Amino acid sequence: MENHPIRSLLDMDYYKFTMAYLAYCSFPNVPVEFAFTNRSKKVKLAKFINQDELEQEIAHVRSLTFHEDEISFLLSTGNFEEAKLRAFLGSVQLPNVNVSIVDDDLVIETEGRWQEVSLWETLILSIVNELYYRFYLRSMSSAERSALYEEGLSRLAAKVKILKAHPEISFVDFGTRRRFSHDWQYKVLEVLKKEVPQSLVGTSNVYMAQQLGLKPVGTFAHEMDMVFSGIFRDKANGIKNSHNQVLEYWWKMYGKNLSIALTDTYGSKFFFEDMSHEQAMNWKGLRHDSGNPFSFAEAAIAFYRKQEIDPLNKVIVFSDGLDLNQIVALHEHCKGRIQHSFGWGTNLTNDLGIPALSLVMKAVKANGYGTVKLSDNIAKAIGSPADIVMFKNIFNYNENFFEVCRY
Numbered sequence: 001m002e003n004h005p006i007r008s009l010l011d012m013d014y015y016k017f018t019m020a021y022l023a024y025c026s027f028p029n030v031p032v033e034f035a036f037t038n039r040s041k042k043v044k045l046a047k048f049i050n051q052d053e054l055e056q057e058i059a060h061v062r063s064l065t066f067h068e069d070e071i072s073f074l075l076s077t078g079n080f081e082e083a084k085l086r087a088f089l090g091s092v093q094l095p096n097v098n099v100s101i102v103d104d105d106l107v108i109e110t111e112g113r114w115q116e117v118s119l120w121e122t123l124i125l126s127i128v129n130e131l132y133y134r135f136y137l138r139s140m141s142s143a144e145r146s147a148l149y150e151e152g153l154s155r156l157a158a159k160v161k162i163l164k165a166h167p168e169i170s171f172v173d174f175g176t177r178r179r180f181s182h183d184w185q186y187k188v189l190e191v192l193k194k195e196v197p198q199s200l201v202g203t204s205n206v207y208m209a210q211q212l213g214l215k216p217v218g219t220f221a222h223e224m225d226m227v228f229s230g231i232f233r234d235k236a237n238g239i240k241n242s243h244n245q246v247l248e249y250w251w252k253m254y255g256k257n258l259s260i261a262l263t264d265t266y267g268s269k270f271f272f273e274d275m276s277h278e279q280a281m282n283w284k285g286l287r288h289d290s291g292n293p294f295s296f297a298e299a300a301i302a303f304y305r306k307q308e309i310d311p312l313n314k315v316i317v318f319s320d321g322l323d324l325n326q327i328v329a330l331h332e333h334c335k336g337r338i339q340h341s342f343g344w345g346t347n348l349t350n351d352l353g354i355p356a357l358s359l360v361m362k363a364v365k366a367n368g369y370g371t372v373k374l375s376d377n378i379a380k381a382i383g384s385p386a387d388i389v390m391f392k393n394i395f396n397y398n399e400n401f402f403e404v405c406r407y
Contacts, residue, residue, distance in 0.1 A: 005057060005130035005182055009064045010073070010207035012122040013176050015218035017206065021080055022253050023115035023227075024088040030231055032117045033365040036108035036124060037382070039358035044104035048135040049128065051099055054106070057127045058097045066092070073210045079254055092116055097124070108361070114227060121223075121361045125177040128359060129350070133180050136354060152184065152352035156191055159324050159348075163196045169331050171342040172217045173203035174319055175349025178356055185349045189214065201341065219258045219287070220250060222373045223363050225265035229391075230366030240394050244274050251282065259283040260317055264290045264376045266391060269401035272303045280307045285315035285339070291376025291401075293318050293326070294333055299401075301338050311338040319343030376401065 023030065038045055066089045074089075075082055095112035097120065106128070110120050137145055163169065173192070179185040189208050192200045202215030209216035224246045232242040243266060251259065263271040263286050275283075280303070288296045297316060304311045316338055318330055327342050334340040350356045362382050363371050372383035372391040378399045381388055391397070 002134065003182070004060050005127045006061050006064075006123055007182070008070065008207045009061075009066055009119075010070050010210060011126070011176075011182065012119065012206065013174075013204040013218055014077075014206050014209075014216040015204065015221055016119055016122060017074060018079065018218060018254065018258060019220050019224060020115040020118045021085065021088060022224075022249065023113075023118065025084060025253070026249060027114060027227075027231060030114045030227065030367050031111065031365075032114040032227060032230075032363050032367075033109065033111040034117050034120060034361055035364045036106065036128070036359070036361045038105055039360065043132075043357060045106045045128065045132065046101040046104045049106065049131045051101060051106075054127065054131060055099055057131070058099070058124070061123055061127070062094050066090075070210070074206070077216060079258060088115065092119070094119060111365075114366070118223065118363075122177045124361055125359050126179060126182070129178055129357060130181045132357060133354065148352055148354070152180075153191075155351050155353075156188060160191065160195045162324055162328065163199045166328060166331065167196075167198050168335070169199055169327060169342070170201050171199060171327065171344045172201050172317075173205065173208070173348060174343035174345040176205045176208075178346040178359065179349040180352055180354075184352070186211070188349055204343070219254075219260045220246075220262060222262060222265045222289075222375075224250070225262075226363045226371035226373055227366040229371060230369040233367065233369050239391070243270065243395075244276075247275065247279055247283075251279070256282065256284060260285050260287050260315070262287045262289060263296075264288070264374075266372075266374050266395040267397045267399070267401060268296065268299060268376050269398050270395040272299065277307050280304065280309055285317065287317040287319055287343070289320050289375070290380055291320075293320060293330055296376070297330070297334050297338065297340075304338075312336075313339075315339035315341060317341050317343055319345070321346065323347045 071086060071089055074080060075085060093116060095110050095116055097108060097110040100107045108124060110117055173189060175185055186208060189203060189212055193212055202217040203209050204218045206216045225243060228242040228246050229239050232238040232245055261283055286300055300316055301311045304314055322342055322344050346356045365371060370384050370387045372387050374381050374391060374397055
């Protein structure tokens with residue numbers, strides 16, 4: 001009998017806990033809706049994933065609870081108050097998830113209180129990925145399955161060889177949301193911990209961190225900006241001002257320890273205009289998640305210099321669809337100019353020779369309002385067409401920002 005894709009409620013990205021904890025403490029009754037999107041348009045998921053099996057796995061996750069050792073591990077990160085975290089985790093009831101099929105693709109939606117709905121994101125993405133790849137495995141002979149895993153190990157060994165040649169490169173495993181399987185991600189981390197401990201800073205997956213003695217790593221995602229736009233929308237200039245409110249609330253909750261800011265929800269152009277000098281001084285650095293990463297590095301360095309801040313005292317975490325060749329090239333581009341690290345995802349935990357899926361699950365409504373993510377690659381935009389136009393105008397969005405910025 002096959003194991004469940006999710007076997008613990010810790011088996012999700014750390015930033016899910018940090019965001020949900022802030023929601024619980026500051027906005028406990030904000031209603032939010034999340035929806036799944038399959039960006040791999042040529043892959044009709046319902047042809048590969050049985051709806052009943054998917055619903056059974058979702059029901060299994062809803063039956064799980066947080067154990068004492070899991071709560072203690074989260075507390076050991078030092079980012080939560082014990083009484084509040086215990087109250088939050090003790091009250092969590094993951095809401096119902098609605099699954100249907102339209103045009104041979106999966107429609108997955110859920111709604112409820114922000115702090116609970118939010119936790120579904122990487123859980124559902126991990127389940128859908130694993131069920132999809134199990135379809136392939138079931139159609140293979142034993143020899144074919146062995147060959148597939150051997151190919152995966154061979155590719156991992158090639159990565160290890162390159163990493164050993166560049167021991168100054170550091171990275172975090174960001175691969176939970178698009179992994180081949182739970183067991184494969186675990187195997188990858190086992191190998192990396194043994195072979196390149198100097199390079200592996202940690203993992204975004206809290207369960208893997210607990211089991212393997214690694215550091216759980218993460219701050220916040222686009223979700224913060226998107227939900228805040230709904231929370232503050234009814235105030236004067238509410239949508240525009242909500243962007244900096246994210247930074248203010250986050251700093252008040254977590255301070256310097258988790259102060260890596262994601263820049264591209266409404267385009268990095270606006271972010272660099274909106275981040276104050278004091279915030280630039282206080283926050284440790286920035287995360288890049290869309291657009292040309294080399295151009296982003298130049299824009300970030302110029303931003304800090306304009307603020308009269310030495311870029312070598314700040315860090316960029318690159319996290320947009322990286323492979324090892326890009327990582328090495330970005331390291332060479334940035335070394336001696338700005339600190340840098342890498343959030344390495346799909347290419348790390350889903351590189352066995354079968355094409356990876358591009359799946360997301362995002363907040364589509366917050367506090368009754370539609371949400372928007374623009375990003376520095378407008379092809380990745382999320383939201384209704386009317387809302388996207390409105391948010392572009394509010395944030396003076398410029399998709400060619402990196403080509404024209406001059407700080």
